[in-house]
Amino acid sequence: MPKKYHIDVQHTSNRYPTIGRSGIVDWGEGCLKCAQCVKSQCVYDVYRERSFSEEILADTIDQLCKSCFRCVQGCPRRLIHKTTNPEWEALGDDVYTPEIICATWAQAESGRIPVSGAGYGGSFSGPGFDSMWTDMSEIVRPTRDGIHGREYISTLIDIGRKPAMLKFDNDGNLLSETWPNLRVSLPIIFDIPPFGDLSSTVWKAMALAASRLDTVMVTPLSRIEELSEFSSVLVPLLETDDPDAKWIGRFRMVEIPNTEDAVERMRFLKGLKSDLLVSARVPALASHEGLQRVVDLARAGFDLIHCVADERGYEPEGNGGLHIKDVIRRAHAALLQDRTRDEIGLMVTGGIAMAEHVIKSMLCGANLVCVDVPLLIALECRVCRNCRDGGECPVRLGQSDSLWAARRIINLMGAWHNQFLEMMGAMGIREARRLRGEQGRVMFMEDLERDSFAKILGRPNS
Amino acid sequence: MHPSNVWSELPSREVVNTPSRFGHSIGKYMVVVSEACNDCLKCVAVCPENVFAPQGVKLAPTRDHLCLGIDCSRRADRCVRNCPVNAIRVGFNPSAKALGDKRWTPDLLMSAWYMAETGRLPRNDLEYRVGASGGGFDKLRFVFPKRPPRPDLARDKIDTSVRLNKKNDGRWPIEIPIPIYGGGMSFGSISQITMLSRIKAFGAWGSFTCTGEGGYPEALYPFDDHIITQVATGLFGVREETIQRVKIIEFKYAQGAKPGLGGHLLGSKVTEAVARIRETVPGSSLFSPFPFHSVYSVEDHKKHIDWMKAVNPRALVSVKVSTPTDVDMVAVGSYYAGAHIIHLDGSYGGTGAAPDVAKKNIAMPIEYAIPKVHNFLTEEGIRDEITLIVSGGIRTAFDIAKAIALGADGVVTGTSELVALECVRCHNCESGRGCARGIATTDLELVGLMDLAWGTQRIINMLHCWREQLQEILCRLGMASIKELVGRADVLAHLDHSAEPPDDDIRDRLR
Numbered sequence: 001m002p003k004k005y006h007i008d009v010q011h012t013s014n015r016y017p018t019i020g021r022s023g024i025v026d027w028g029e030g031c032l033k034c035a036q037c038v039k040s041q042c043v044y045d046v047y048r049e050r051s052f053s054e055e056i057l058a059d060t061i062d063q064l065c066k067s068c069f070r071c072v073q074g075c076p077r078r079l080i081h082k083t084t085n086p087e088w089e090a091l092g093d094d095v096y097t098p099e100i101i102c103a104t105w106a107q108a109e110s111g112r113i114p115v116s117g118a119g120y121g122g123s124f125s126g127p128g129f130d131s132m133w134t135d136m137s138e139i140v141r142p143t144r145d146g147i148h149g150r151e152y153i154s155t156l157i158d159i160g161r162k163p164a165m166l167k168f169d170n171d172g173n174l175l176s177e178t179w180p181n182l183r184v185s186l187p188i189i190f191d192i193p194p195f196g197d198l199s200s201t202v203w204k205a206m207a208l209a210a211s212r213l214d215t216v217m218v219t220p221l222s223r224i225e226e227l228s229e230f231s232s233v234l235v236p237l238l239e240t241d242d243p244d245a246k247w248i249g250r251f252r253m254v255e256i257p258n259t260e261d262a263v264e265r266m267r268f269l270k271g272l273k274s275d276l277l278v279s280a281r282v283p284a285l286a287s288h289e290g291l292q293r294v295v296d297l298a299r300a301g302f303d304l305i306h307c308v309a310d311e312r313g314y315e316p317e318g319n320g321g322l323h324i325k326d327v328i329r330r331a332h333a334a335l336l337q338d339r340t341r342d343e344i345g346l347m348v349t350g351g352i353a354m355a356e357h358v359i360k361s362m363l364c365g366a367n368l369v370c371v372d373v374p375l376l377i378a379l380e381c382r383v384c385r386n387c388r389d390g391g392e393c394p395v396r397l398g399q400s401d402s403l404w405a406a407r408r409i410i411n412l413m414g415a416w417h418n419q420f421l422e423m424m425g426a427m428g429i430r431e432a433r434r435l436r437g438e439q440g441r442v443m444f445m446e447d448l449e450r451d452s453f454a455k456i457l458g459r460p461n462s
Numbered sequence: 463m464h465p466s467n468v469w470s471e472l473p474s475r476e477v478v479n480t481p482s483r484f485g486h487s488i489g490k491y492m493v494v495v496s497e498a499c500n501d502c503l504k505c506v507a508v509c510p511e512n513v514f515a516p517q518g519v520k521l522a523p524t525r526d527h528l529c530l531g532i533d534c535s536r537r538a539d540r541c542v543r544n545c546p547v548n549a550i551r552v553g554f555n556p557s558a559k560a561l562g563d564k565r566w567t568p569d570l571l572m573s574a575w576y577m578a579e580t581g582r583l584p585r586n587d588l589e590y591r592v593g594a595s596g597g598g599f600d601k602l603r604f605v606f607p608k609r610p611p612r613p614d615l616a617r618d619k620i621d622t623s624v625r626l627n628k629k630n631d632g633r634w635p636i637e638i639p640i641p642i643y644g645g646g647m648s649f650g651s652i653s654q655i656t657m658l659s660r661i662k663a664f665g666a667w668g669s670f671t672c673t674g675e676g677g678y679p680e681a682l683y684p685f686d687d688h689i690i691t692q693v694a695t696g697l698f699g700v701r702e703e704t705i706q707r708v709k710i711i712e713f714k715y716a717q718g719a720k721p722g723l724g725g726h727l728l729g730s731k732v733t734e735a736v737a738r739i740r741e742t743v744p745g746s747s748l749f750s751p752f753p754f755h756s757v758y759s760v761e762d763h764k765k766h767i768d769w770m771k772a773v774n775p776r777a778l779v780s781v782k783v784s785t786p787t788d789v790d791m792v793a794v795g796s797y798y799a800g801a802h803i804i805h806l807d808g809s810y811g812g813t814g815a816a817p818d819v820a821k822k823n824i825a826m827p828i829e830y831a832i833p834k835v836h837n838f839l840t841e842e843g844i845r846d847e848i849t850l851i852v853s854g855g856i857r858t859a860f861d862i863a864k865a866i867a868l869g870a871d872g873v874v875t876g877t878s879e880l881v882a883l884e885c886v887r888c889h890n891c892e893s894g895r896g897c898a899r900g901i902a903t904t905d906l907e908l909v910g911l912m913d914l915a916w917g918t919q920r921i922i923n924m925l926h927c928w929r930e931q932l933q934e935i936l937c938r939l940g941m942a943s944i945k946e947l948v949g950r951a952d953v954l955a956h957l958d959h960s961a962e963p964p965d966d967d968i969r970d971r972l973r
Contacts, residue, residue: 025556067888068890069557069888070899072488073485073486074484074485075485075486078486078492082556082560113817114817115816115817116818116889116890117889117892117897117902118812118877119719119812119821119855120565120809120818121563121564122563122564123595123597133809133825134823135787135825136722136825137722138716138721138789138792139757139795354819419817423819423820425723426722426752426824440787448826449958451833451834452830452831452832452834454956
């Protein structure tokens, strides 16, 4: 058994006050000055602990308040109210929701898995990953206790081709060569964020975090030199130029885009360094041509097919495209049909916003995923996308300190890792490698709706 | 309050008005009386809902949560236009919107508080039937015939009872008069007052409450005949003696909110009292493992049920499981192992603390599991020999009726009772000293925020209102007993799969 993988998290404070779902509105006018003001009786002492933040030039009370409504009900003149916070409601978008952004901030700060009291309070289901539930084991299949450390659950993934079979000579000696592979300890590698105030310090933080987490990151060519001390974790994205053997010798894997000459380029690159892994970056398309391209590239000898959806997690061309989970299921099925599935790795990018999305992508058929925007949210990004139009970043992300930023990313991944263990433990799966395409351990909403409701409640003619 | 509410006796189930413990109740509307008020008390006379009341010769603080709304207030014969000094304004309460979540919307919370206070449905326009989760119960509607199919039915005579033992095996022939019993909430996760409030209220209604996995505090002994003792994976506080005290034993495999993960009581909640009952050390976190490390097959499962049946020869055995993809097979396995009750706990159920990732993603919502299990048991020809009880996100009387129409015999609730005790769903049960409203805590000062008689009465009131709603629903469907509703999914419509159903509001009869 490999050494137990452990992510060392440590509390790393926010630089800016976080934005909460609701806020206290406190009308002083008409105050009776009661001897025992309800504010003095706050269970959480928020009225005593509040302070003035120089950063936002406002009170910090809304970060401390836990919404018990005792003061709202208790004030005899009803001068204290709680209202929803429009700034919170305006955070992010429909994929990176205010809830997800706030939960990501909290995980990046504490490194801890989000735990709360009372039952689930969100939507019954939703688009994309919210229309699937993962299985658990009841009675007859042993579950695994990973989270309390009593059983070892492995999250490591090997990237690289695998031979369909091993060949031996008559004396039982192995004839096949061993193929190169790259082992990462998480089913996650970092991808180039689609936006963000990406200064040198941010890149350095990402590389540092990738190195500590024992994973790798796809890196634009323009950043390779300044990150040379982290070469072992960089996966250069070679858009057009093909480098020489000396340059490429520093890297274990490179990625090339889906151009017509991609196969020739892959062979050329492998010619420069025999144990180099080459990944093909292709758009995540579920059309016949899109899937055929995945199959063709797999057959041609690529080590990894990297399907890239748009940043919201949908097919990149045109609106109303399929969600990445459906693209993965079809790509996985196409490779199975072609009988090449076990030989090739499938990786996806786009809309992976929470830990559960990683597991769900893998259950749909991915070997591993790429994470991009959550890395920025760990650094307090608000997904306002102002930076895209050259606007100023509200949290001056580019000016953060590399060590602080790396710690925040490590914390986030530490919290995610624990969530992987929770979900895998419940399913009784001890190996992240076994998650790939385990669709029998997923419940898809369309199937459940059909079986439980449509059959018994359907309209007569539908 | 009942004057004779001795703590160890079951109270009567009659409704007694029981207002909020915390000053002003939170209502959908806010009634503001300005300084101009001259205490003429004309508003007291014109308000049909007692929003205004005199306090001596002056006007008492308004009871906004009873207000019928802005339209009512502006009618010529009501408060705003009858105030001679123009001192009354009625608008929306800004705080109401900040309450709750998508499953327990502000309207559902406020209507549950209203029921717990008054024992009847709110008379204003609060949505008391469904939340805003956008699926499951929240998209199911009853389709009532235009004319009552059986005009001979008297609503208050309609039978709402459920048989918990369908086996005829000589064990207790238990039948509960309401199709509801209280789910397991352990001492430690909730206060002893909360625990006793639930037990006494369900007891008053002739039903049961489960102890949860936290042992059997001595204070519960007077209510042995209304308690279900839980045997869970940690076996905390489980002794032969506790199993022999009761009429129903619950064998808990999993909890819907954190299926497959076991339980975890934070060290800070393990006080002296909790530790003593659980036979552990104060301050030390308590983990219940998952699963039972002695059960890895249906045969092992049967062995445990046999063991409990031997320890208590007359008790019924309930098996509580969550909802994996093969939940139907699990249910059949429990039948063959000899269970009287199969209790399914869906994934959106309550908990004192659980990882968010588990609450949201693991196992299926109960709405899907009920028809799956009901139909499978029916096809196997054993549906009439086992009682199917469901839980996990049952919030309202309509949820109860829908669950039964989908195939359950009855339901288990938990969160709803806490809401009746004025839980605001802040989701902070686990943090710091625990519940700021004195419900889910063992902090001595916070526990003191609630009085046992008050808590008991609030839950009795809500159960009364639920039962009336169930009877009204059955009456409109022409059913004389709730047993006729089991598996009658044809009386339901689903907003995504059926033709647009008419409004299923029943308030015109029950206000």
